Amino acid sequence: MATRSTPAAGQPPVLLKGGRVVDPARGVDGECDLLLRDGVVAETGRDLPVDGARVIQIPDGLVVCPGLIDMHVHLREPGQEYKETIASGTAAAVAGGFTGVACMPNTVPVNDHAGITSMILRKAAEAGLAHVYPIGAVTAGSRGEQMTEIGALRDAGCVAISDDGHPVAEALMMRRALEYASMFGIPVINHCEDPSLKGDGAAHEGHTAAVLGLRGIPGAAEEVMVARDVALSELTGGAVHIAHMSVAGSLRAVRSGKERGVAVTCEVTPHHFTLTDEQLTYDTNWKMNPPLRGSADRDAMLEGLADGSIDAIATDHAPHHADDKAVEFAEAPFGIIGLETAIPLVLDRLLHSGRISIGRIVELLATNPARILGLPGGSLAPGAPADVTVLAPDAATRVRKDTFRSQARNMPFEGWQLRGAVAAVLIGGRTVYVNGDVGAASAFDKS
Amino acid sequence: MTPGAADGGAAGGAASHLSRLRSRHLLSAADLTAEEVLLILDTAGAMREVGTRPIKKVPALRGKTVVNLFFEPSTRTRTSFEIAEKRLSADALNISAATSSLVKGETLADTARNLEAMAPDIIVVRHQASGACHMLADICSSRIVNAGDGMHEHPTQALLDLLTIRDHKSTFAGLKVAIVGDLLHSRVMRSNVVLLTMLGADVWVCGPPTMMPAGIGRLGVTATSSLDAAVDGADVIMMLRIQLERMSGHFFPSLREYHELFGLSRARLARARPDVIVMHPGPLNRGVEIASDVADGPYSVILEQVSNGVALRMAVLYLIAGVTEGVD
Numbered sequence: 001m002a003t004r005s006t007p008a009a010g011q012p013p014v015l016l017k018g019g020r021v022v023d024p025a026r027g028v029d030g031e032c033d034l035l036l037r038d039g040v041v042a043e044t045g046r047d048l049p050v051d052g053a054r055v056i057q058i059p060d061g062l063v064v065c066p067g068l069i070d071m072h073v074h075l076r077e078p079g080q081e082y083k084e085t086i087a088s089g090t091a092a093a094v095a096g097g098f099t100g101v102a103c104m105p106n107t108v109p110v111n112d113h114a115g116i117t118s119m120i121l122r123k124a125a126e127a128g129l130a131h132v133y134p135i136g137a138v139t140a141g142s143r144g145e146q147m148t149e150i151g152a153l154r155d156a157g158c159v160a161i162s163d164d165g166h167p168v169a170e171a172l173m174m175r176r177a178l179e180y181a182s183m184f185g186i187p188v189i190n191h192c193e194d195p196s197l198k199g200d201g202a203a204h205e206g207h208t209a210a211v212l213g214l215r216g217i218p219g220a221a222e223e224v225m226v227a228r229d230v231a232l233s234e235l236t237g238g239a240v241h242i243a244h245m246s247v248a249g250s251l252r253a254v255r256s257g258k259e260r261g262v263a264v265t266c267e268v269t270p271h272h273f274t275l276t277d278e279q280l281t282y283d284t285n286w287k288m289n290p291p292l293r294g295s296a297d298r299d300a301m302l303e304g305l306a307d308g309s310i311d312a313i314a315t316d317h318a319p320h321h322a323d324d325k326a327v328e329f330a331e332a333p334f335g336i337i338g339l340e341t342a343i344p345l346v347l348d349r350l351l352h353s354g355r356i357s358i359g360r361i362v363e364l365l366a367t368n369p370a371r372i373l374g375l376p377g378g379s380l381a382p383g384a385p386a387d388v389t390v391l392a393p394d395a396a397t398r399v400r401k402d403t404f405r406s407q408a409r410n411m412p413f414e415g416w417q418l419r420g421a422v423a424a425v426l427i428g429g430r431t432v433y434v435n436g437d438v439g440a441a442s443a444f445d446k447s
Numbered sequence: 448m449t450p451g452a453a454d455g456g457a458a459g460g461a462a463s464h465l466s467r468l469r470s471r472h473l474l475s476a477a478d479l480t481a482e483e484v485l486l487i488l489d490t491a492g493a494m495r496e497v498g499t500r501p502i503k504k505v506p507a508l509r510g511k512t513v514v515n516l517f518f519e520p521s522t523r524t525r526t527s528f529e530i531a532e533k534r535l536s537a538d539a540l541n542i543s544a545a546t547s548s549l550v551k552g553e554t555l556a557d558t559a560r561n562l563e564a565m566a567p568d569i570i571v572v573r574h575q576a577s578g579a580c581h582m583l584a585d586i587c588s589s590r591i592v593n594a595g596d597g598m599h600e601h602p603t604q605a606l607l608d609l610l611t612i613r614d615h616k617s618t619f620a621g622l623k624v625a626i627v628g629d630l631l632h633s634r635v636m637r638s639n640v641v642l643l644t645m646l647g648a649d650v651w652v653c654g655p656p657t658m659m660p661a662g663i664g665r666l667g668v669t670a671t672s673s674l675d676a677a678v679d680g681a682d683v684i685m686m687l688r689i690q691l692e693r694m695s696g697h698f699f700p701s702l703r704e705y706h707e708l709f710g711l712s713r714a715r716l717a718r719a720r721p722d723v724i725v726m727h728p729g730p731l732n733r734g735v736e737i738a739s740d741v742a743d744g745p746y747s748v749i750l751e752q753v754s755n756g757v758a759l760r761m762a763v764l765y766l767i768a769g770v771t772e773g774v775d
Contacts (some may be wrong), residue, residue, distance in 0.1 A: 207662030211477075213577035213634060216661055278463030282578030326556050328576030330597065 012054050013037035014429050016388065019058025024363045025379035036386035036429035045380060057433070059440035062423050065362045066380050067099025067387030069369040070339060072164075072189075072243055072267060072314035075101070077123060078116065079108025084319035084407050086120065089339070090129035092317070092406035094433040097422035100131035101317075101388035102373060103303070104164040105142065112137035112148045121157050129432055131387070133159040133373060138177045138188060142166040147177060147288065156183045159373040162189035164243060165289075169195050173227060174178045178238025185266070187239035187372060190229055192250065193290065197221035202330050203355045204277040204291040212280065214329060217291055223249035230257035230264050241372055242266035246290035248300035255309045265372050267312040270338060270345040273301045275412065282285055284325040286412045288318065289334035305364065306355050311372060313364045315342045319408030329440040336411045338364035340404050344397040347420020351393060358393065386429035392438045395421035468766050472584045472591040476602040476638040481645050484609065490762035491610050491755070493566035497534055498757060507765050508537035511568040515541045516558075517594070518574040523729055523753065524594050524604070528571050531760035537569075555579060556586055563587045569767060571753045572596070590767050598632050604728055607673040607759040609646070611752045612683055615724050620647035623720075625677040627709060628687030628736050629698075635728045636687060640666050653677035654687075654709060657698045674709055681719040686711050686737045702735050712738045716746065724748045 014036040019088055021032040021044070033048040058064060075089040084092075086103075093101045095225060103120065105111035111120065117134045124132035136153035140146045142163040150161055161181055168174040170192055177188050198221045203209040205216025230253050233240040242254060245266045257264040279291045286292065304310035318335025325332050346365070350356050356364075366389075370378020377385050399416045401409040424444035425433040434444045465486040470478055478486075481751060497505055511530045517525055525541065532539035544558060555574070559582075562570065569590045572580050584591045595601040609619070616622055624643050630636050630652050643650045644667040652659075652667045653676075658744030663670050671677055678684060687704060699705045711725065725737075725746045733739045 205661045207665045208661050210660035210666070211637070213597050213637060215598070217662070282581050323554075327554055328574070328582065329578045330576045 010423045011240060011429065012052060013042065014386075014426070015048060015050060015053035015056045016064060017048075017055055017057050019064040019122070019390070021380065022063055022358050022362050023380045024359045025066070025367045026381055028380075029247050029359050034388070036388070036426070041380050041382050041384045044380060055214045056443055058390070059443055061392065062360055062392040064441060065389055066099050066179065066366040066370075067377050067392065067425070067427065067432065068343070068365040068389045069100040069102070069373075069375065069377060070096075070098045070315050070317065070342070071312055071369040071373060073101045073103050073317040074106065074319065074335070075103040075120075076319055077107060078119065078157060079363060083321050083324070086123040086132065087127040087129075088405060088407045089317070090124060090127045090132060092337070092339040092404060093130035094425045094427070095405045095422070096341070097343045097389045097391065097425060098130055098339060099389060099425060100375065100377060100426050101339075102133040102135050102159060102369075104135055104162060105137040106165050110137050110142050111135070111158075111391045112140050114149070114152040117153055117156035117158055117250040127300070130427065131377075133157075133375060135160045135162050135164070135189060137161065138163045138168055139173065144173060147173070147180065150177075150181055150186075151184060154186055157210045158186070159375065160187050160241065162191070162243070164189065167191050167193050167225060170198045174229060175232050175236060178232055178236040178240060182236065182238040182312070182348045185374060187241045189241045189243050190225070191243045192222050192225035192229060193217075194224050201328070202291075203280060203285065206277055206294055208277045208280045211273050212282065216409070217289070219247035219249060219293060219297060222247050222290055223253065226250040227253040230254065230262055233257065233264050233271065234260065234262045237263065239263040239265070244269050244290060244314065245301070245310070246293050247297045251300050251304045251309060258309065260435050265311040265368070267314040268301045268305065268310050268315060270342045270349075271300060271336060271412070273305060274345055274349050282329045284329055284332035285336060285410050287329060287332050287334055288316070288336050302355060305350060306360075307320060310313065311364070311368045313342070313346060314369070315339055317406075318410075319406055320394070320410045322371070322409060325410050337404070337406050337408050337432050338411065340406060341399055341411060341413050343391065343422050344399070344418035344420045347391070348418040352419050355383065358391075369426055388426040390423040390425070390441075390444070392421045392423040392435070392440065394419065395423070395438045397437070452483045467769065471767070471769070472580075473602055473763055473767055474580045474584055474591060474593050475600045476605050476641040477600070479532055479602075479642070484606070484642055484646065485609060487606055487759070487762050487766060488610050488613060490766060491606075493757040494761040494765070495755070495758040497761070498754075503534050504536055505534065506536045508532070508535040508768055511537045511768055512566070513537045513539045513569045513571065513764065514562060514567045515539065515571045515594075516544060516562065516573070517542065518572075518579075519595070520545045521573055521595070522572065523756070527753070527756040528594060528760050530757050531764055534757070535764060537763055537764070549688055555582060559583045559586045563589060568766060592763060592767055595634055597634065598637075599634055600638045600641075600723070601634040602638045603756070604635050605642050605761055606763065607752055607756045608639055608685065608726060608728075609642055610755045610759050611726065611748055612724070614751065614755075615722075615748065616682060618740045619643065622648045622682045623651065623680055624648050624683040624685065625651045625653060625681045626685045626687065627674060627677060627711065629658045629689050630654045630663065630687070631660050632690065633687050639685065640668055644668065651677045651681070653700055672717060674711075675718060678711075678715055683724055683725055683726065684716070684719060688728065688730060689732055691732070698741050706735050710734075710736055710738060710743050713740055713744070716741055
């Protein structure tokens, strides 16, 4: 199983006192104490005795929730350490409020072999920050030709398989992968995009791309493969998870599958529920795949987040070096980073706009990712890992890339003023991040 | 009606009240105002006279260095710019750079920085990537003139097209202009649509749905796949070059059928107004998008476009350089 930060021997228990605890897995939303001991949640309840524990009095206005999990990131190691490393990526994760990240296999070499999975987990343990949950490749080299040894990958610690970025193009391969992976109880995550419809497209096919003279990627490129994968999941019973969904048609296909009881889940990124292609220029920090879509698609994502048909929010954190992005738009790599902007965007755009509750946010960022990937976290029930994210929903955040812990800077939100921040993060009962910009967060200082 | 369209109503005769452009660069037709377009056309009218002199040269850009940085093959546009530069007494040099950043191993940004270090005054850029000129304008302090960037824009082509139209028509307002062909990949179409709609023309675009950009209706044009509808009553017909390699992208099945549906023949032309003019940015695929007897026929102004190109580019270079004397 995936790496866990082991609590230091002899570390005293930690008592989080008096905070608003939001834990949708148990239907909890209210004031409650939380005793963390030996790396797990030992006890929850009102007015727990201090009993030798280090007490952290939760300041008013903060929200205590299970450690958030980003089920879709790119850590670039091994092979592209000049973009990001497991150490810098997990540092960015905890600064963004995430206690765990699931990393895609498109490293160099591709994580298509248990030895690479083990190496990733070893590096993650050395970094000692966020938990890293590797995602193995579906096919060798993600070339779509030969299935990987999924059993060996699972045994080495992979929590899902995906050829992210290289969609499983052949329907038969997808069928077999779903069938085969179901034996190990792990989902197949697919970046749904028909390669022939995508062509060499660089932006959403629509008015803006027409004006800028950029080759288009139609929304249907995604929708047709989502529809196919829902059908194949229905055929096989294998669990499929749709990565970074971006268009209304995909959501319709997922909803219709869910209504029939198909084992399909899906995620959406903060940028796809925040931005549209109308804002696009030739700035390559706005180039990602799937591309920013039109406002009808963006609104459909917001609706899916609110009505429960979208299961998770994931960042698709995709670090690139400034040199890689400082080229012509058509030649720039796809992707933006998201770990350190996700929570302010979620709180500002979803909570403060009144679209969804804080409980639903925790579901999307902790409960459901843990359930989909079969992870031990996602809840603060006694016995669960002592992974805790503390949110400051009303704190002001100004996005400044110079403060990022990620090695990369490629993102379009520089200078944005948002309402909502991460106050602190505890992993295994240990405080690993305190946000100095949130005054109240000093309560978490390790001293 | 926009102020631009109001100006365009008198465009045939009226002289512009401006004397200079707002921007240091010409990156996109969309950056121009109607007033600026008229200024460029008026200036080109004056420049045209230089080409009729026994000594075709004025000192306007003497001592200015103009680099023609072409990343794509081009004969017509590059020659046109070079002649324009020489007639203005600029020191012109041509660089035919290798294709893309990825192929040649040096990024476009680095190429630009190196050129910049040699302090040219104006860089005329042709590049296969949309937005390449914007990128250079961000990096360089030289003034940038877009000579065609990818599928985005080709502003000097559209301006010379306007100059040619103005020679034949009294006004742009209400003029029915049909632009026909590969709309999806055409930077000539994009720049022309921007300027013609700005000046109040009734712009129709026509091509197979496979080569029609998504959302084209929002550009303020009427889109159709019926060539007869586009040509019917047209004052101006602008044919676009079809790239022969498009057949491999499933855009159309054969040159024969393309010509059948979208080729401009004499029979089709009969539906247009009697004083129609036929334009083409070149190079021609004779017998594909345009029949030879139309290209060479009495309504064709294709070679006038080429002649006007030199005067128009002189005007653009002169205005972009920001000099205020030396034309006489």
